[in-house]
Amino acid sequence: MSISNSIRLTLNIKDPNITFDTNCIHELQIKGVLSLVYSAKLSPPTPNACPHCGVVNQDFSIIKNGSKFVTVKMPRVSNRRTFLRLKKQRYLCKHCNHSFSAQTPLTEYRHSISKNTYMASLLDAKNKISIKDISRRHDISHGTLNHWIHQLNQHFKVNHKTLPKHLSFDEFSSVKSVHHKMSFIYMDASNGNVLDILQDRRLSFLKSYFFRFPLEVREQVETVCIDMYEPYIQLIRSCFPNAKIITDRFHIVQHINRALNYTRIHVMKHNPKYYARLKRYWKLILKDASSLDHHHYRKFTGYKYLMTESQVIDDLLRLSQEFESTYWLCQHLKQAIKHKNTTLLSDLMNRPNSHVAESMKGVLKTFKKQENYIINALTYPYSNGKLEGTNNLIKVIKRIAFGYRDFHNFRSRILLISNTMIHLEIKKPSSYFYDDGTDSKYVGLSHQH
Numbered sequence: 047m048s049i050s051n052s053i054r055l056t057l058n059i060k061d062p063n064i065t066f067d068t069n070c071i072h073e074l075q076i077k078g079v080l081s082l083v084y085s086a087k088l089s090p091p092t093p094n095a096c097p098h099c100g101v102v103n104q105d106f107s108i109i110k111n112g113s114k115f116v117t118v119k120m121p122r123v124s125n126r127r128t129f130l131r132l133k134k135q136r137y138l139c140k141h142c143n144h145s146f147s148a149q150t151p152l153t154e155y156r157h158s159i160s161k162n163t164y165m166a167s168l169l170d171a172k173n174k175i176s177i178k179d180i181s182r183r184h185d186i187s188h189g190t191l192n193h194w195i196h197q198l199n200q201h202f203k204v205n206h207k208t209l210p211k212h213l214s215f216d217e218f219s220s221v222k223s224v225h226h227k228m229s230f231i232y233m234d235a236s237n238g239n240v241l242d243i244l245q246d247r248r249l250s251f252l253k254s255y256f257f258r259f260p261l262e263v264r265e266q267v268e269t270v271c272i273d274m275y276e277p278y279i280q281l282i283r284s285c286f287p288n289a290k291i292i293t294d295r296f297h298i299v300q301h302i303n304r305a306l307n308y309t310r311i312h313v314m315k316h317n318p319k320y321y322a323r324l325k326r327y328w329k330l331i332l333k334d335a336s337s338l339d340h341h342h343y344r345k346f347t348g349y350k351y352l353m354t355e356s357q358v359i360d361d362l363l364r365l366s367q368e369f370e371s372t373y374w375l376c377q378h379l380k381q382a383i384k385h386k387n388t389t390l391l392s393d394l395m396n397r398p399n400s401h402v403a404e405s406m407k408g409v410l411k412t413f414k415k416q417e418n419y420i421i422n423a424l425t426y427p428y429s430n431g432k433l434e435g436t437n438n439l440i441k442v443i444k445r446i447a448f449g450y451r452d453f454h455n456f457r458s459r460i461l462l463i464s465n466t467m468i469h470l471e472i473k474k475p476s477s478y479f480y481d482d483g484t485d486s487k488y489v490g491l492s493h494q495h
């Protein structure tokens with residue numbers, strides 16, 4: 047293999063018109079950093095036609111006309127900054143008197159950063175690292191990288207001709223500029239693919255968004271899984287006529303736990319002697335009663351004698367009748383949900399519950415209003431579990447970026463990291479002489495996290 051081919055292979059240059067000579071690699075100071083500089087020549091065969099006037103090259107109407115140097119930013123070689131100093135052939139069209147230079151698919155038209163650098167940095171953007179770290183790793187400015195990520199928004203197109211049978215809706219705390227800082231996200235509940243991220247979660251906005259899907263598409267939706275946010279119910283009723291509403295299991299349990307926690311804090315405030323113990327053993331109180339340890343005696347802070355877990359719970363429940371009945375109601379509700387026992391669940395919800403704490407009464411009232419949807423949660427296998435996973439990811443993205451100001455940048459980063467496949471159409475360089483056929487690439491198929 048010739049020197050030229052070997053270097054092309056190491057730098058991953060596909061353009062056969064770029065050639066290297068021996069002694070073409072130098073160490074040079076570029077912007078104060080000692081960098082590797084490869085010198086090369088770009089001289090494709092004289093073009094068939096002029097890109098300005100379109101006249102066909104006959105009888106030397108287009109002639110070679112000197113050359114010019116451009117410096118192209120390449121991906122790092124051996125972890126050193128690397129540049130390609132390219133000597134580009136220039137041509138003159140005698141018909142229109144315009145001159146122009148040879149083009150290469152190595153970079154976009156009039157860009158000085160190679161496509162390989164572009165792809166490599168966008169692939170890095172799929173990982174949970176900050177834009178600043180990626181730009182440092184690839185020696186590009188973070189403004190450039192943000193611009194590229196912003197541009198991806200255009201490539202992410204929602205297909206209005208289809209919707210999956212099972213949807214899952216949720217919201218997440220977004221950037222400051224959007225209404226109430228909350229944005230909307232929805233995904234395919236069966237496989238966890240994020241379908242879109244919308245900046246607003248208000249009913250009118252969501253309605254106009256979903257009405258863009260034709261009715262026959264919306265009719266195909268069979269179930270929608272939601273948290274207990276009421277406007278979603280109205281949204282589903284008006285947009286998805288055939289969809290069954292499912293309240294997310296995790297949110298139901300979350301409501302129950304929250305009510306139990308409020309009750310515990312209430313008891314804490316009225317029993318100063320037990321304050322520390324009620325505070326310390328909050329986890330034990332939320333723990334499934336059937337999995338409490340009855341056998342092993344051990345030391346519990348605040349107690350003189352060795353105790354078992356269930357003895358500690360018994361001791362705490364003695365403090366208040368209201369606390370005890372709330373505790374057991376919560377335990378039974380959670381048991382019914384865990385074992386998908388719909389009769390027990392509706393029985394518990396509709397039983398007179400005058401002796402439980404106020405916070406629990408409020409929760410029961412909401413549950414009764416959404417009883418059918420809660421029962422659906424036990425009969426259908428769908429939940430927002432996958433979506434909650436994505437929401438945790440969103441929190442991580444926000445943290446590594448120290449917050450986002452622009453919603454669209456935030457959105458494309460989420461779509462990139464959550465592995466929603468994005469088809470990156472790399473703009474064709476306006477090359478009249480050369481096309482290697484590799485101007486579109488998929489980012490996102492082979493990457494797992």
Ligand SMILES: [Zn+2]
Pocket residue numbers: 096097098099100101139140141142143144
């Ligand atoms: Zn011309």
